[in-house]
Amino acid sequence: MTESHPQQPEQTTTDNPLRDAITEAIEENRVILFMKGTPDQPACGFSARTVGCLQSLGTPFAAVNVLGDPRIREELSVLSQWPTIPQLFVNGELVGGCDIVTEMYETGELAEALGIEREQDTGDGATTPAPAAAEVPSGPAPLQPENRLP
């Protein structure tokens, strides 16, 4: 039963390992934010505001600090066709940057995109209270770009 595989199967091999790592991170994390700084210490007001929207919905999310390596930002923008940071991806799709995330937060579309039901403003009043966060609090740990990305 103790079979060890010293060599891992490599299935994604293009000539751009950094881009592959970014693609993989987007695929593996349902909610992932590419930002300047970290959720605890955002290094830019736009990143801070975007983190604030996500945190106030109580959704777990992975975060990549693009300041860790300037190439992350270049490769990400090529992949996403989006020029600025932050960039929020949900289910592998770009949702948008700070403006779009903020606007969607205000209209309730962000909660919807994240699959969170907010029970405020329910007209009939007799609904069962929804949990504060729709997901288990132990979500994916914040991605460490220095570990994941060469």
Add this chain to the structure above:
Amino acid sequence: MPDPREIKRRIEEAIPGAQADVRDFTGGGDHFEATVTAPAFAGLSRLEQHRLVYSVFGTEIGGPIHALSLKTKPERHP
């Protein structure tokens, strides 16, 4: 250095029927905020609307134009 009037002019020239209100929200000449209405936005997602405006500036976004905060509306502009 870009200024709000130049950014407004370029958006309005590049996107047919667009009307843009642009302001420099830090006064530093590199952080701008624009509200753009254009019939060309009709049928596009918010993401695509913003991409259309960003495409006017190409690599200047993130360069000389450090930030261009956007609000877009697909309104008719007769």
